[in-house]
Structure formats: C-alpha cells, structure tokens
Amino acid sequence: MSVRREAILEVLTSGPGHLSAQEIHRAAQERLPRIGIATVYRALKFLCACGKAAEFIPADGVARYEPAGSRAHHDHLICNSCGSFIEAVEPEIEKLQIRLAARHGFKPSSHKLEIYGICSRCSGK
Amino acid sequence: MSVRREAILEVLTSGPGHLSAQEIHRAAQERLPRIGIATVYRALKFLCACGKAAEFIPADGVARYEPAGSRAHHDHLICNSCGSFIEAVEPEIEKLQIRLAARHGFKPSSHKLEIYGICSRCSGK
DNA sequence: TGGCATATGATAACGATTATCATTATCCCA
DNA sequence: TGGGATAATGATAATCGTTATCATATGCCA
Ligand SMILES: [Mn+2]
Ligand SMILES: [Mn+2]
Ligand SMILES: [Zn+2]
Ligand SMILES: [Zn+2]
Numbered sequence: 635m636s637v638r639r640e641a642i643l644e645v646l647t648s649g650p651g652h653l654s655a656q657e658i659h660r661a662a663q664e665r666l667p668r669i670g671i672a673t674v675y676r677a678l679k680f681l682c683a684c685g686k687a688a689e690f691i692p693a694d695g696v697a698r699y700e701p702a703g704s705r706a707h708h709d710h711l712i713c714n715s716c717g718s719f720i721e722a723v724e725p726e727i728e729k730l731q732i733r734l735a736a737r738h739g740f741k742p743s744s745h746k747l748e749i750y751g752i753c754s755r756c757s758g759k
Numbered sequence: 760m761s762v763r764r765e766a767i768l769e770v771l772t773s774g775p776g777h778l779s780a781q782e783i784h785r786a787a788q789e790r791l792p793r794i795g796i797a798t799v800y801r802a803l804k805f806l807c808a809c810g811k812a813a814e815f816i817p818a819d820g821v822a823r824y825e826p827a828g829s830r831a832h833h834d835h836l837i838c839n840s841c842g843s844f845i846e847a848v849e850p851e852i853e854k855l856q857i858r859l860a861a862r863h864g865f866k867p868s869s870h871k872l873e874i875y876g877i878c879s880r881c882s883g884k
Numbered sequence: 885t886g887g888c889a890t891a892t893g894a895t896a897a898c899g900a901t902t903a904t905c906a907t908t909a910t911c912c913c914a
Numbered sequence: 915t916g917g918g919a920t921a922a923t924g925a926t927a928a929t930c931g932t933t934a935t936c937a938t939a940t941g942c943c944a
Contacts, residue, residue, distance in 0.1 A: 761940090761941090779931090780931080780932080781931080796932095797932095797933085797934090800931095800932065800933075820931085821930090821931070822931085822932085
C-alpha cells in the first residue's frame with residue numbers, strides 16, 4: 635500500500651461514499667495536490683482486486699466506489715432528484731434471488747439491485 | 760414511424776434480444792446498408808420514449824435494448840462466461856422491493872435486478 | 885408544386901476509462 | 915550502504931460508447 639493508495643482508501647472510508655473516480659480524484663488532491671487521475675483509476679482497481687473497495691455501475695454508466703471488506707453486502711435506493719444513494723438490505727430478497735437463479739440452473743456469483751425513485755427528503759416530507 | 764425506425768424495431772423484436780446499439784446497427788445494415796449509427800441511436804431513443812423499446816445498462820456500462828410495451832417486466836440473469844441474458848421474474852421479490860423502499864420513505868419508480876454468474880449451459884450440465 | 889417540419893448520415897465533440905511511456909519512488913540483497 | 919531490479923506515478927495519447935452539429939434528403943400538407 636503506497637501513500638497514494640492509502641490516501642484514496644481514506645477518501646473512500648471517510649467521505650460521503652458512492653463517489654465516482656473523478657470525485658475521488660478531487661478529494662484526494664486536497665491532500666496530495668500532484669496526484670494524477672491515472673493513479674486514482676489504478677488505485678481503485680488495485681483496492682477492488684484486494685477486496686478493500688467495491689465498484690458498482692448505476693444506470694448512468696459511470697462507475698462508483700465504496701469501501702468493502704468490513705462492510706456487508708447491501709443494495710441501493712437511488713434518488714432521481716438529488717442523486718443520493720440510500721443503502722438498504724432485505725434478507726428475504728437475497729434468499730429469493732438465490733432460489734430464482736437455481737430455478738434456472740444458474741450459479742449466481744454476484745448481483746446488483748438498484749431501485750430508482752424519489753427519496754423522502756426530495757418528496758418533501 | 761419512418762422506415763428505419765420500423766427496421767430497428769424489427770431487429771429488436773425478431774433478433775436474439777439484449778443487443779447493444781452497435782450490434783443493432785450491424786443487424787440493421789443487412790436490410791438498409793446505408794443506415795448511419797447516429798440514426799440507430801436516435802431511433803432507439805425514440806422507441807424508448809414511445810414505450811416500444813426499453814434500455815438497460817448492465818455492469819459493463821454499455822446500454823442494451825429490448826422490445827417493450829407488449830412484454831412484462833422481468834429481471835436478468837447474466838452469464839459471466841458466455842454473456843447470455845436469461846429473463847426471469849419472481850413476484851415475491853417485486854413485492855418485497857416495494858416494501859423495502861417504503862421502509863425508507865422512498866418512492867420507487869423503476870428498478871434493476873441483475874444476477875451475475877454462470878448459466879446452466881456454461882456450467883456444463 | 886412549394887414550403888416547412890422532420891429524419892438522416894457524416895463527422896466532430898465529449899466524457900469516462902485505459903494504454904503508453906518516460907520518470908520516480910521503493911524494495912532487496914550483495 | 916549502495917545500486918540495480920521492480921513497482922508506482924503523472925502526463926498524455928488513445929479508445930470506446932454516446933451525443934451534438936450541420937448540411938442534405940425526405941415526407942406531408944396547403
Ligand atoms: Mn453503498
Ligand atoms: Mn430482457
Ligand atoms: Zn433525493
Ligand atoms: Zn453462459
């Protein structure tokens with residue numbers, strides 16, 4: 635773990651989470667002003683490969699990253715209005731997914747459940 | 760509906776489904792050799808807007824399209840080995856998703872469930 | 885037929901990501 | 915400790931999917 639990779643992991647764990655590579659780059663530049671965007675992409679790939687970060691790609695096709703390893707799996711509720719990500723998990727859904735896959739002779743290794751809509755803050759309640 | 764938009768809709772409904780824009784372009788060129796890629800993108804946007812097609816973006820970030828309107832909602836099992844898309848639906852999951860969202864004060868408008876793994880053909884059974 | 889809106893194709897532009905390559909930092913052992 | 919292998923870095927070019935632009939073509943109705 636080089637000093638930049640440490641810094642990027644620190645951005646992931648201390649920041650608001652669910653950041654894009656560009657956002658991570660901007661945040662990292664506050665500590666390491668000369669860090670390049672290529673280093674950020676390389677570090678993120680490295681951190682994902684060793685299980686310290688996880689990448690996911692929402693409907694706009696831009697990859698986002700969050701810390702992993704110590705954190706449990708979860709799904710995302712994504713607000714179409716403010717863009718915020720709400721983390722949620724429903725164990726029953728997880729179980730049913732496995733059964734659904736099995737019913738089709740499919741061996742699941744990962745899954746992505748994203749629910750798009752309007753968060754409580756944006757719906758003005 | 761212009762002749763090209765008809766042709767592209769025909770590609771969507773008659774082909775193997777879950778095609779990317781580039782794949783749709785290639786297929787459409789077999790009937791309309793001079794059709795441009797820009798027309799394909801425009802037609803796909805048009806068809807999605809009027810409910811005749813649906814776009815979804817899997818984990819590689821490349822948009823794929825399928826016919827819509829007459830077809831019911833479904834989720835996808837995506838094979839990491841051969842890239843095939845298996846359509847599946849589990850009504851119980853659909854219900855639980857709505858409850859999960861409600862629990863967070865979230866008003867869902869759409870969702871995407873993709874399960875990645877190995878299909879029965881590729882697992883050699 | 886003329887006029888105007890829409891559709892089209894070629895191509896430039898764009899944003900995210902990856903590849904390249906020269907330069908630096910880091911590691912490891914004589 | 916020194917120096918050479920090795921890995922990491924930053925600048926930048928290249929790539930890929932997608933969108934924007936613009937001139938031309940086509941369709942449609944008065
Ligand atoms: Mn998350
Ligand atoms: Mn489908
Ligand atoms: Zn919101
Ligand atoms: Zn397969």
